[in-house]
Amino acid sequence: NAGVTQTPKFQVLKTGQSMTLQCAQDMNHEYMSWYRQDPGMGLRLIHYSVGAGITDQGEVPNGYNVSRSTTEDFPLRLLSAAPSQTSVYFCASSYLRGQPQHFGDGTRLSIL
Amino acid sequence: AQSVTQLDSHVSVSEGTPVLLRCNYSSSYSPSLFWYVQHPNKGLQLLLKYTSAATLVKGINGFEAEFKKSETSFHLTKPSAHMSDAAEYFCVVRRDGNDMRFGAGTRLTVKP
Numbered sequence: 001n002a003g004v005t006q007t008p009k010f011q012v013l014k015t016g017q018s019m020t021l022q023c024a025q026d027m028n029h030e031y032m033s034w035y036r037q038d039p040g041m042g043l044r045l046i047h048y049s050v051g052a053g054i055t056d057q058g059e060v061p062n063g064y065n066v067s068r069s070t071t072e073d074f075p076l077r078l079l080s081a082a083p084s085q086t087s088v089y090f091c092a093s094s095y096l097r098g099q100p101q102h103f104g105d106g107t108r109l110s111i112l
Numbered sequence: 113a114q115s116v117t118q119l120d121s122h123v124s125v126s127e128g129t130p131v132l133l134r135c136n137y138s139s140s141y142s143p144s145l146f147w148y149v150q151h152p153n154k155g156l157q158l159l160l161k162y163t164s165a166a167t168l169v170k171g172i173n174g175f176e177a178e179f180k181k182s183e184t185s186f187h188l189t190k191p192s193a194h195m196s197d198a199a200e201y202f203c204v205v206r207r208d209g210n211d212m213r214f215g216a217g218t219r220l221t222v223k224p
Contacts, residue, residue, distance in 0.1 A: 004155070031210075033210075040216050040217075041214075041216060042202055042213075042214030042215050042216050042217055043156070043202070043214045044214070045210075045212060048210050050210070056210070058210075059211065090156070092155070097210060098206055098211070098212065099144075099146070099158075099161070099206065099212070100212070101158050103156045103157070104155050105154055105155050106153070106154075
């Protein structure tokens with residue numbers, strides 16, 4: 001089992017560029033979520049999905065879009081990158097709604 | 113609104129001595145509480161959870177936590193620290209539905 005796979009692991013962008021962070025899971029979990037981790041702030045929920053075709057906003061959704069066309073994939077899109085979006089991004093999945101169990105190893109994103 | 117406060121940003125213990133990581137929560141009703149661990153450059157791993165059953169919760173790797181409503185606390189303990197326990201630990205409260213709020217984290221250092 002691969003678990004939750006995030007790509008890329010590292011990325012540097014310029015302000016205004018767009019990008020998609022990929023997340024895939026092979027456990028047939030319905031619940032998937034995206035978090036950002038900033039120093040001294042723990043993790044904050046960006047968007048989540050309770051199944052294919054269903055997404056909703058979390059605590060800090062501005063500047064990010066998501067879609068869930070399949071159970072396996074949950075990509076996160078930055079439409080116009082800003083320096084404030086420099087962070088480490090984690091994708092998570094679970095069979096239990098609202099309780100992430102399996103996390104990817106993260107994507108470290110720098111916006112210049 | 114539910115939130116958590118981790119009382120120590122950094123805890124240092126010697127190998128073989130007890131571990132205590134402190135967490136206080138605020139909630140208008142009986143919350144769901146979790147502890148996660150994050151090893152360097154990795155995603156988070158669920159250690160244990162409290163969901164209004166037994167107040168003493170046992171988790172993986174010898175960790176346990178006790179829910180004390182009168183003190184609004186959910187401290188994480190382990191009788192004997194191991195070098196492999198060195199990591200960042202997060203206390204988390206689940207709000208309604210799918211929103212989880214993370215504490216700022218406690219970095220545990222284990223000295224030989």
